[in-house]
Amino acid sequence: GAVVSQHPSWVICKSGTSVKIECRSLDFQATTMFWYRQFPKQSLMLMATSNEGSKATYEQGVEKDKFLINHASLTLSTLTVTSAHPEDSSFYICSARENRGGSRSNEQFFGPGTRLTVL
């Protein structure tokens, strides 16, 4: 399958700082990327859908100004957690949907995730 990378894999930061997480599709073009948040022992919660060249679509309850998403190219989307607080500590996972027509099987590929700890 296709490969999606995330950087960094883990980050520890002080409260009030901003953290940027990158999601890259390494060997395919991704028109759409998805950002998820996962708390320990819980399911993945979709935060937003990132579309190349347009504004992200946020899920209800997710603060747009808090979680800035930029999908500048067909292979890169970034999530910036602004003014991070301890409650933002979580596991953030991105996935990328391959840019091809039709709807077949495994057309969405997940990154390895980024573990954010805010002190």
Place this chain on the structure above:
Amino acid sequence: AQKITQTQPGMFVQEKEAVTLDCTYDTSDQSYGLFWYKQPSSGEMIFLIYQGSYDEQNATEGRYSLNFQKARKSANLVISASQLGDSAMYFCAMREGPRRGSTLGRLYFGRGTQLTVWP
């Protein structure tokens, strides 16, 4: 209403035995896809198996098979000959068909089942 329901928070199975992880779904779409992912403690989401709503045969991938019962709206994962390395969290997910106002490719996840394989 929950789109994906996984009623088993935890399951235990002895090595080399088979185990079934339950998943029911809720959708009014005729076209949809069902997925199972494995998430080990490292956090990465590993795609296991896919079933399309129009597929007449149950999907199989090695030791994994999907018991698809469309009328019951269930998509149970069967793991045969369990191995110690199968211990992980397992998520069932659904992708609904293309529709106006809906993000193409969006996945809905269940709460997951923690599988423990013991020697």
